[in-house]
Amino acid sequence: MAKVTLSVIKADIGGFVGHSAVHPEVIEKARGCLEGxxxxIDYRVVHVGDDVNLIMTHNRGRNSGEIHQLAWDTFTACTEVAKKLKLYGAGQDLLSDAFSGNIKGLGPGVAEIEVEERESEPVVVLMADKTEPGAWNLPLYKIFADPFNTIGLVIDPKMHCGFDFExxxxxxxxxxxxxxxxDLYDLLVFIGAPGRYAVKRVFHRGTGEIAAASSTQRLNLIAGRYVGKDDPVCIVRCQNGYPSVGEVLEPFxxxxxxxxxxxxxxxxxxxPVAMADARPTRFDGPPRVVALGFQLANGRLVGPHDFFGDPAFDRARKLALTIADYMRRMGxxxxxxxxxxxMEYxxxxxxxxxxxxxxxxLRRDKKPKEKAAGGVA
Structure with a gap:
């Protein structure tokens, strides 16, 4: 069976209104660029906050210049719509006027996995707004390394060997x-500093197969100035030797x-919010995360299932708002x-x-000490 590549490529090409959402005309333009x-093989266009997310399946492999060109051309076409509507920050994530063969380093965030589909191939696509790539560090640690979160690490013989973190x-x-x-303690030394270190990929140690992939682009380091937050995406494979769907969602x-x-x-x-609530407003936030579930079936995207629409996450949302109240008091x-x-970025x-x-x-603005009587300073 030919391998299937799942590519999730995102960009902020104009917010409606401010940094809250994406205008419907921008979404329709993106769909028009990808349709047929x-x-x-298949695609979905969604948005989280003010970011357009292209979820695409194909047979071209990771880092395909053709697929990245398609995403770039789509974002460029959407930028023209955003400019026409005078949306805020139109084209802000497109840091170059010309595509150079790979979208990495040009602004948009990229997460890709290439797999040979199993008998059942469930995946979760995580998408965040108003945060940075290191936001996935804690969840990915809990999903793939913490037995208190993921019981499969203890009782599933297909997972007992553990995982490698890139x-x-x-x-x-x-x-x-x-x-x-x-290497658990060594791992925590680094990923506990999410502003500098980020988990890019996770691999199954028994098979060497990809288990998860995230976007690690930092716009400020590419542009040399602040042009918006990175709003990362992440793909996680589930079940049958990988964490269950519930174990993937539990950290959130x-x-x-x-x-x-x-x-x-x-x-x-x-x-954690459902798609309908992925429109941050309070102080342009708080930061949001959406989890969409798909079954891959010969490259087709069966879904999505909007996981965080479950009322089981109501308490998490309530706690998030309590934390937001507390943090905002510090201005x-x-x-x-x-x-x-x-803040330098x-x-x-x-x-x-x-x-x-x-x-x-103060080191240079010092007057000479006056000498005291008897010549002693």
Whole structure:
């Protein structure tokens, strides 16, 4: 059986209104670009917040220039619609005027897996808004390395061998492979710092097959300035040697703190929501995550199933709002506002530049000590 590639490629090409949602005309334009395209087996176009997400299946493999070109052309066409409607930040994630063979490094986020379909091939596509790639670190750790979350690690003989984590250093552009359970503590050293380190891919140690993949693009590091938060996507395979669907969703019952929210400059809870509620408004947030389930059937996308529409996540949403109340009370003070290392990638340097001449260097503004009587200083 030919392998099938599932590609999830996203971009913010204009918000409606502000940073809240995507205008229906933009979604329709994207669907029109993909409908009946000979490169694709199947597709879905959805949005989370102000991001357009292209979910595509094909036989071209990961990093296909043709598929990435199709996504780029789709986002470019959508940008023209966004400009016509004067949507906010039209084309903000398209950081180049020309496609160069691969969409990576040009702004849009990319997560891809290539698989030989099993007898049943369920996958969960996770999509977030108002946060960064490291937002997946805690959930992916819990899904693939924490037996208190994923009982399959203990009782499923097909999972007992554990998983390998590919961790990216987003600052120095390096990667390391860490194996769990034996490298568990080493893994946590890095992924506990999600602003710099992010889980890119997870592999089954028994088969070597891909288990999960995420987008790790950081717009500010590509553009050299703040152009919006990264709003990452992630694909997770489920069942039969992989975590069950319920084990994949369970980490999101706890709305952990992530970086992003308003102006990409604040910490806030990642709130699991159904598609209908993926329209952040309060302080442009709180950050949202949507989980869509699909069955792959000869490359066809059977679904989606909107997992977080389940009332079982109502308490998580309530807790997220309580956390949001608490964090907002701190206004511009850390830890609600991000620490200064992260603020260097926002618009704050422009404010600092304006004030730099008003700072006095106390090390240089010292008067000579006067000598006391008898010549002793």
């Amino acid at each position: 395209h000979p490169l694709l 961790v990216r250093d987003l600052i120095e552009n390096k990667k390391v492979i860490l194996s769990c359970p034996e 019952a706890f709305p952990h703190l992530v970086s992003g929210w308003m102006r990409g400059s604040h910490s806030g809870p990642l709130m 511009p003070f850390e830890p609600h506002r991000l620490h200064l290392d992260e 926002t618009t704050m340097p422009q404010v600092m530049e304006k004030l730099k001449d008003r700072f006095i260097d």
